[in-house]
Amino acid sequence: MPRAVVLNTASKASTTGGTFADTLTANNLDSLSVPSLQSGQGKIIRMWGIDSASVCELSLTSNRPDTTHDPQFGIRFNIPPNLGGSAGTPAAAPLLEPPNSIPIFSGDTLTMTVTSTAADAVVVSWLSEYQDLPGVSAKFATLDRVQSLRTSDIGVRVIPVASGTKGAYGTARAINADDTRWTGSRYYALVGFTVQIPVTTVSFRYSGWGNQRYGCPAGVPFLNTSNFFLDMAAKYNEPLIPCFSGFDVGNVLVEVADDGTSTSPKVDVLCIECSADPSVGGY
Amino acid sequence: MSNRTFTDVKLVAEQVPETHRTLENDRTITTVELPGMVTVYLVIDGGRLPFTQLRGADVLEAIDRAGAQQKAAQEAQQQQTATTAPQQPAPEQQQPPATPALEQQQG
Numbered sequence: 001m002p003r004a005v006v007l008n009t010a011s012k013a014s015t016t017g018g019t020f021a022d023t024l025t026a027n028n029l030d031s032l033s034v035p036s037l038q039s040g041q042g043k044i045i046r047m048w049g050i051d052s053a054s055v056c057e058l059s060l061t062s063n064r065p066d067t068t069h070d071p072q073f074g075i076r077f078n079i080p081p082n083l084g085g086s087a088g089t090p091a092a093a094p095l096l097e098p099p100n101s102i103p104i105f106s107g108d109t110l111t112m113t114v115t116s117t118a119a120d121a122v123v124v125s126w127l128s129e130y131q132d133l134p135g136v137s138a139k140f141a142t143l144d145r146v147q148s149l150r151t152s153d154i155g156v157r158v159i160p161v162a163s164g165t166k167g168a169y170g171t172a173r174a175i176n177a178d179d180t181r182w183t184g185s186r187y188y189a190l191v192g193f194t195v196q197i198p199v200t201t202v203s204f205r206y207s208g209w210g211n212q213r214y215g216c217p218a219g220v221p222f223l224n225t226s227n228f229f230l231d232m233a234a235k236y237n238e239p240l241i242p243c244f245s246g247f248d249v250g251n252v253l254v255e256v257a258d259d260g261t262s263t264s265p266k267v268d269v270l271c272i273e274c275s276a277d278p279s280v281g282g283y
Numbered sequence: 284m285s286n287r288t289f290t291d292v293k294l295v296a297e298q299v300p301e302t303h304r305t306l307e308n309d310r311t312i313t314t315v316e317l318p319g320m321v322t323v324y325l326v327i328d329g330g331r332l333p334f335t336q337l338r339g340a341d342v343l344e345a346i347d348r349a350g351a352q353q354k355a356a357q358e359a360q361q362q363q364t365a366t367t368a369p370q371q372p373a374p375e376q377q378q379p380p381a382t383p384a385l386e387q388q389q390g
Binding site: 089161177197260262263 | 303305306318337340
């Protein structure tokens with residue numbers, strides 16, 4: 001029963017504008033399709049979105065009414081502009097927050113259309129949880145387990161830069177590229193991070209999570225990113241804290257996607273160092 | 284203390300670019316200059332106070348867009364000026380004398 005939590009992002013760099021006239025497309029490595037699930041269910045547990053300059057409305061539809069009510073507009077979400085009060089550094093708006101979640105089903109495809117102003121950039125990211133995703137046995141831990149194995153806390157600087165194309169992920173940067181104070185024989189539980197500049201989505205990718213993305217937004221509505229993954233674990237009462245081995249830090253990749261080009265948020269990753277693997281099934 | 288009015292109030296923007304370095308696998312360092320951030324200051328009687336901060340890329344994009352629009356407007360104006368300018372009257376063409384054969388046919 002390999003469990004997985006996966007981050008996906010869909011975006012459009014420059015909308016044509018008009019009533020639900022633009023359809024978002026999945027970013028590189030991401031997908032709007034629900035993977036083939038052997039058993040168990042999937043659900044979207046969190047979603048956030050941004051428009052670079054103006055008001056925006058998102059319509060989320062799916063193949064079946066169990067997910068979204070109807071194929072016309074499904075679930076409509078508003079995205080207010082310039083959250084945070086500055087026109088140049090808007091932050092993502094929360095769209096779906098715990099304890100709410102939306103069930104999704106094997107092989108279904110999500111469709112995201114937006115009403116926006118011409119030439120805006122729109123980015124939407126969401127976290128999906130799958131009870132049984134073949135080929136993936138993601139290393140996620142509970143807070144209790146992480147705390148019981150804690151040896152220390154560490155904050156590490158990593159400096160990924162968003163793409164020159166609005167909404168797209170920039171070049172992946174290893175979590176040890178800018179700060180190498182990791183210890184090989186230890187395990188690390190990623191509890192959150194802090195940034196200097198708001199950014200729509202910070203993605204972490206690791207072979208121990210099936211090379212799937214995991215991540216969260218950073219900006220005014222999400223000021224408490226230093227505990228983001230820890231909060232998720234507490235709110236859902238599930239193992240949602242991602243873990244990795246100190247020997248693998250070169251394979252933990254950090255990427256950022258934003259509604260602007262070349263945003264450099266300067267991520268300080270906050271981890272709890274553990275003496276053994278704290279992940280569920282890892283002990 | 285009486286109320287004070289400040290009349291010398293203006294905005295000043297300053298761009299602070301960012302130098303982004305990456306250590307490559309071959310141990311070389313790649314350096315990329317990023318647009319960084321633009322800080323807008325409110326200047327009151329010479330005193331600078333941070334007012335807001337904008338992404339450098341957004342500011343440069345807006346400036347480029349404004350430049351392109353201005354250029355397009357100038358070109359359009361030039362084109363309009365060229366088409367509406369009074370045209371030189373064409374020299375009057377002299378009617379060739381009617382040929383006798385034509386006169387015969389008409390007659």
